[in-house]
Amino acid sequence: MNDKTPQPPGLPPSDWPELQPGWVWLCGAGPGDPGLMTLHGLNALRQADVVVHDALVSDAILDWAPQAEKIFAGKRGGKPSAKQSDISLRLVELACEGKRVLRLKGGDPFVFGRGGEEAQTLVQHGVPFRIVPGISAGIGGLAYAGIPVTHREFNQSVTFVTGHDQSGETPSSLDWEALARGSQVLVIYMGIKHARVIADALLAAGRAAEEPVAVVSNATLPGQQVMETTLAQLADDLDRSGIEPPAILCVGRNVAMRQILDWQGLQAG
CATH class of the missing domain: 3.40.1010.10 (Tetrapyrrole methylase, N-terminal domain)
Known part of the structure; x- marks a missing residue:
């Protein structure tokens, strides 16, 4: 097919692909x-x-x-x-x-x-x-909050998890014990509704109560909110905060890097 189109307005010169009828x-x-x-x-x-x-x-x-x-x-x-x-x-x-x-x-x-x-x-x-x-918000949204999903001092792996399945409940297919043991950093999409269930499952599986957790709501937008807490305090702090979806949860030591990498906070200061 002819995969070239005339230069679209607002784009730098290049051989841009054509969105053809029926595609x-x-x-x-x-x-x-x-x-x-x-x-x-x-x-x-x-x-x-x-x-x-x-x-x-x-x-x-x-x-x-x-x-x-x-x-x-x-x-x-x-x-x-x-x-x-x-x-x-x-x-x-x-x-x-x-x-x-x-x-x-x-x-x-x-x-x-x-x-x-x-x-x-x-x-x-x-x-x-x-x-x-x-x-993805699990990468870009955390970066806007000053949280690197990978950092050589803290982690060599990161796991992306959904906070609910097709039924709207916490996914029953997830092995929280295995995730708690094997994933240094957990990035949880759509997890606010079931934050208490998720935190309890990770704690029961051996994750540390004092492990840093961040909740990033409306990531990258002017109304972005970031809440830093611990795994043990996550659900209670969320209830008090009034933070609502859409939001990303990040569990892991990388969250502590926000204390020095919060670039938006540094600009505001």
Whole structure:
């Protein structure tokens, strides 16, 4: 196919790929700050006929596609939302109508973003697609909070975990004892609702009560909040804080690095 398109507005000169009619691009919008959107994502926004977007994709990013129809397909815990199967099939329908379809998801589409499920559906229906990775909140969001997910003095491994499964409960398939023993740093997505259950499971499995924990809410956005606590105090401190999703939890010694790497705090000071 011809994979070249005329120079899209607002992009530096390059051989940018073309979002062609009947195609779906599964794209990550990053953790929130529009500046963390990739250039391939911006290229897709400039070409799309329709943007099917999640709740965590900001209006500032959607405004970069003034020509496109916007379809909300957000899924937020505890609130009415479209079924995943319906969202996936809607992508198929739009592509079959000859639309240039951009499926825009917060973070990275393949990191707890159901992008794999949507791609499977596209394959099953013979719809051509492209994957455009994004910066995951579990990396970029923690970096904005001054927390490195890896640091040679503290860890040689990091584990990404979801705080709830398809039922909305803490995943029963997770072996918390193995995670407590084997993972030096745990990054937990969507974990606020079940923070007490998660903390109790890790403590029961032998994780230290005084281990540092950070909760980063609205990561990379102007309203970002960061709470530092310990594993034993996590649930009680969350209850008192009033912090709400979306948020990332980080458990590990790396959290202590925020005391010297909080670059936003240093700027404000």
